[in-house]
Amino acid sequence: MTSISEDDVQHYLEHGYCILEKALTADEVDMLHGEADELANYVTSEGFDLLHDFGGILEPLECGFLDAPTADERDYKTDLIAYIKRRDSLTPDVAQFMTSKLARWAGPLLYGSVEQNSPLYLLNEQYIIKPPKTKSLSTFQWHRDSDYYQDAKCRKEPTIACWIALDDVDEHNGTLYLGTMADKHSEAHGHHVVNIPAGSIVFMNCRLWHKSLGNESSLFRRAFMPQFCKRPVIDPDTNLPVAMAIPFE
Ligand SMILES: O=C(O)CCC(=O)C(=O)O
DSSP states (O other): OOOOOHHHHHHHHHHSEEEETTOSOHHHHHHHHHHHHHHHHHHHHTTOOHHHHHTTEEOTTTSSOSOSOOGGGTTTTTOHHHHHHHHHHHSTTHHHHIIIIIHHHHHHHHHTOSSOOOSOEEEEOOEEEEOSSBTTTSOEEEEOGGGGOSSHHHHHSOEEEEEEESSOBOTTTTOEEEOOOOSSOOGGGOOEEOOBOTTOEEEEETTOOEEEOOBOSSSOEEEEOOEEESSOOEETTTTEESSOOEEOO
């Protein structure tokens, strides 16, 4: 299995990102690619427009595909066993992939050390799907993931996004541009254009400026992006986790 090296950790600390090319097996890519299509087909068949109604973002456990949680799945946002039960009812083996492999790559990067990788919590998981021929509609402007939080304390909490390409990506079909960790974004700082095959992962610090292009190709572009944190990120208004807080290790 691919592992995180000291060089990967150093690159992540210095640049706010690192890329593991072809980290997933073909079966893992097929599994996630299939789940992305199943969810996209579901919302479309229910009369929704993927971009207009969902901004191209589908959260597997929240997009309406699953029925309400059963009694023993009710705590699925904070309890690992309940989460796995609910996750497996959608696609068996995705939870296993995330707990056994993905978390082992994300942990050392989030902690900045190949020695330390826990505690680790799953914060969120989402598919980002760009339909064909949506060049001007499926762009993401320059942003940092931490900016999505209203609360200043939440914004300071270090989190890591694991952006997994499920199709080969390039400038034609809506790839990522990776900027810097500077306080303010400036085109003058330069950017890295991500050109990677399906099954590769871009790990991003929540303070990294990034954007993505629209998809001008004739095929769908799919990515799967779980995010991890060191401790639950709590909404001060509700005293509940902002999304999920599932202890993985
Ligand atoms: O998948 C993409 O095109 C970009 C996603 C992104 O930047 C994000 O969700 O923060």
